[in-house]
Amino acid sequence: KINSISVTIVVGPSFLCFRNDIGMTTVFPLLYTVLFILGLSLNGLAAWVFLRIPSKSHFSIYLKNIVVADIIMTLTFPFKILADANLASVGERVFVCRVSSVLFYLTMYISILFFGLISIDRCRKTIWPFVGTSPRRLLHRKLLLGFIWTSLLALSLPNVILTSRPNTSSRFKCSDLKIEMGLKWHELVNHVCQVIFWGNLVTVIVCYMLISKELYKSYDRTRAQHQARPGTNAPHKKSIQANVFLVLAVFFVCFVPFHFARVPYTISQTQVRMFNCQQKLFFFQLKESTLWLSSLNSVLDPLIYFFLCKSFRSSLYIQLHRDKQENNRINYGTISTMETVQILL
Numbered sequence: 001k002i003n004s005i006s007v008t009i010v011v012g013p014s015f016l017c018f019r020n021d022i023g024m025t026t027v028f029p030l031l032y033t034v035l036f037i038l039g040l041s042l043n044g045l046a047a048w049v050f051l052r053i054p055s056k057s058h059f060s061i062y063l064k065n066i067v068v069a070d071i072i073m074t075l076t077f078p079f080k081i082l083a084d085a086n087l088a089s090v091g092e093r094v095f096v097c098r099v100s101s102v103l104f105y106l107t108m109y110i111s112i113l114f115f116g117l118i119s120i121d122r123c124r125k126t127i128w129p130f131v132g133t134s135p136r137r138l139l140h141r142k143l144l145l146g147f148i149w150t151s152l153l154a155l156s157l158p159n160v161i162l163t164s165r166p167n168t169s170s171r172f173k174c175s176d177l178k179i180e181m182g183l184k185w186h187e188l189v190n191h192v193c194q195v196i197f198w199g200n201l202v203t204v205i206v207c208y209m210l211i212s213k214e215l216y217k218s219y220d221r222t223r224a225q226h227q228a229r230p231g232t233n234a235p236h237k238k239s240i241q242a243n244v245f246l247v248l249a250v251f252f253v254c255f256v257p258f259h260f261a262r263v264p265y266t267i268s269q270t271q272v273r274m275f276n277c278q279q280k281l282f283f284f285q286l287k288e289s290t291l292w293l294s295s296l297n298s299v300l301d302p303l304i305y306f307f308l309c310k311s312f313r314s315s316l317y318i319q320l321h322r323d324k325q326e327n328n329r330i331n332y333g334t335i336s337t338m339e340t341v342q343i344l345l
């Protein structure tokens with residue numbers, strides 16, 4: 001009679017599946033350092049301009065919220081840099097998993113949602129250019145924004161609270177710190193965030209298709225007028241195309257790759273037995289690379305205001321000029337500043 005012997009093959013605890021390679025510990029910290037320096041300077045400058053613009057249109061309110069979200073996101077980079085470069089203590093790495101990463105994701109989805117809202121607003125403005133706003137509608141909009149911040153905060157908070165498993169090892173992953181309920185919540189949040197992203201992507205595409213259609217109609221009208229009266233300026237078709245294309249391109253480059261990479265990575269975090277160590281590392285590296293592209297958005301947003309929004313540049317110029325020439329302040333006035341932001345996105 002052959003006795004059956006049960007053999008347990010010890011694959012090893014998950015923390016033995018090390019993530020440290022040269023790319024992760026040096027290249028990414030360097031890349032995030034570049035983003036931190038650029039992001040802080042550009043968003044600081046954008047905030048400085050926006051602080052001087054009264055919140056009298058939906059558009060300016062949305063842009064101000066994006067600047068706030070981008071600044072908070074940029075401030076989380078130093079913690080990630082220290083943790084990724086293995087320069088952080090255990091306590092600091094726990095802080096990254098519990099607080100700074102959660103804040104990072106929160107601000108990322110705030111930006112995505114506001115991109116969607118801005119597209120709807122620009123679409124409305126293009127199709128019905130003479131429909132203005134009222135204090136009541138502005139109040140509704142501010143309540144909506146408060147609701148968005150609060151809901152995303154409420155969704156993220158359990159990711160802070162349920163990341164509470166004590167860990168003595170110095171090489172842990174964020175998922176190692178999560179209690180079972182924490183892992184389930186993490187998975188749920190990632191599903192909700194996928195819906196937020198793809199929903200907004202569709203909104204942005206549809207809105208910009210409608211905007212381009214309207215712009216072309218108006219382009220043809222103006223060109224006809226231009227031919228009838230040769231002295232007038234016709235808009236450049238190429239610049240219309242470039243503006244519309246650039247906003248979409250930023251959205252695609254920054255966010256689409258991450259949302260594809262996030263799906264298998266979240267599965268590898270929650271269904272630990274489904275993949276082997278090598279596959280897990282591959283999904284992790286894919287997620288980290290695409291996450292950097294998402295972080296790049298915090299630098300590209302202000303560049304969009306600066307380079308594409310001609311009137312933002314002129315507003316900036318006015319602000320700089322005004323500080324130099326205090327006497328001329330009233331002449332430049334708020335009207336031109338208000339008008340400044342009414343373009344592009």
Ligand SMILES: Nc1ncnc2c1ncn2[C@@H]1O[C@H](COP(=O)(O)OP(=O)(O)O)[C@@H](O)[C@H]1O
Binds near residue numbers: 098101105155173175
């Ligand atoms: N979309 C999200 N919204 C809020 N918090 C999130 C989101 N995705 C992940 N988190 C939280 O951010 C922290 C880091 O998550 P993640 O990047 O998946 O882990 P790791 O850094 O180990 O790869 C975790 O606490 C996680 O629950």
